[in-house]
Amino acid sequence: MPVTKIVQRSLRLSLALGVGLAAAVVVPTAAHAAPPASVTGWLQVWNLNTRHMTTDSVSNYKEFAYYITDDSRPGVDYLPDIVTLQEAGTNVDGINADSCQEFVKVLESRAAGQDYHCYEVLGAGKRGGSAVVYRTNRLSFSSKEEVRLKHRVNQGDPCTDSNEWFNLVVRLTDDAVSGKAVNVASVHLATSDNEDADCAWENMKLLNSKIAARGASNMQIMAGDWNNEDAAVAGGSANWECWYEGTSVGVGTCGGQNLGWKDAPYRACDTAANDTPIKKFNCIIGNHWTWGGDRRIDFLFAKAYTASGTGTVDYGQAYDASVGLGTRAPKYSDHRGQGAALKYY
Structure with missing residues (x-):
């Protein structure tokens, strides 16, 4: 669910971001060919808020799963190795979402021939539904931790420990590359009628330390639903949010600190032509909005050598990819998911 504040955007451009970043229209085919397994040194990663794992007339998360397992689709370089999910396995306030x-x-x-497993935040009354799915043909489980998030009960209050919001951090080792390990966080920050409930910067510092503490x-990888945007736009100007400046490398700092996470859409749009924040913002939002058509509240951050095939999955593309599913919905979620092939350091 998004934050309640609405930011008016006066400039909305639909810009191609280059090879692997632009959305494309794909003609559906009667059958699909599964993508190949990822090559040594690379992992294919995806993220999605599943809308409580819903399969109804509004959304069907399975369409996204069909897309990311179809070799003919833009950005689908390899079989999924890791998928971070939100709103999976939630059991709170009458919502009983299916498990990951x-x-x-x-x-x-x-x-065919591929095995997957997942871990999710467990327990009635816990919000967020954070989960990590991984391909066991390639990766092995090492350890995990449920991280209690910070939240702000009332606007203007200090951030305090939440009794409801938990995120999941998982450590995996690579069976194909001896000695390689990846630490993964599925993120879902708090939301409520208080637009500042998420405590985004405080939680970024917390999760950054918890991810590193896995070893x-x-x-x-830190991916999920932030319930907070990257920038506020008004009067033809874009101002990066402090949490985003302090998280995304090359953007700036928050309180004099930057945590060093790479955001591929920002880096692709950080060009000589896009020499102001509003130009960078419009470049990003043209193809990588994730909520409501003009907002980005879902992110896939990485500390990795490089990323390839970075993209945000269009609803129409996923619909076309899921012709074999039977009953389909116009969307796979109320959010749009994103993915990238990431290369190890």
């Missing part, structure tokens, strides 16, 4: 194991079943039905790694 249902997502696993869809992946395995689409990728030395060759790649770190």
Whole structure:
């Protein structure tokens, strides 16, 4: 769910971001070919808020799973190695979302000979539904931690420990590359009628330390639903949010600190032609909005050597990819998911 504040945007451009970044229209085919397994040194990573693992007339998360297992689709370089999910397995306020194991079943039905497993935040009353899915043919589980988030009960209050919001951090080792490890966080920050409930910067510092605490790694991933935008836009200007300046490398600092996470859409739009924040913002939002058509509240951050095939999955593309699903919905979620092939340091 998004934050309640609405930011008016006076400039909305639809810009191609280059090879692997631009959205493309794809003609559906009667059958699909599963993508190949990722090559040594690379992992294919995806992120999605599943809208409580819903399969109704509004959205069907399985369409996204079909897309990321279809070799003919833009940005689908390899079989999914890691998928971070939100709103999976939630059991709170009358919402009983299916487990991430249902997502696993869809992946395995689409990728012959491949096995997947997942971990999710467990327990009634815990919000966020953070989960991590991984391909066991390539990766092995090492350890995990449920991280209690900070939240702000009332606007203007200090950030305090939440009794409801928890995120998941998982450590995986690579069976194909001896000595390689990846630490992964599925992020879902707090939301409520208080627009500042998320405590984004405080939680970035917390999660950054928790991810590192899993152990030395060759790649770190922090992906999910922030319930907070990257920038506020008004009067033809864009101002990066402090949490984003302090998280995304090359953007700036928050309180004099930058945590060193790479945001591929920002880096692709950080060109000589896009020499102001509003130009960078419009370049990003043209193809990588994730909520409501003009807002980005979902992110896939990485500490990795490089990224390839970075993209945000269009609803129409996923619909076309899921012709074999039977009953489909116009969208796969109320959010749009994103993915990238990441290379180890």
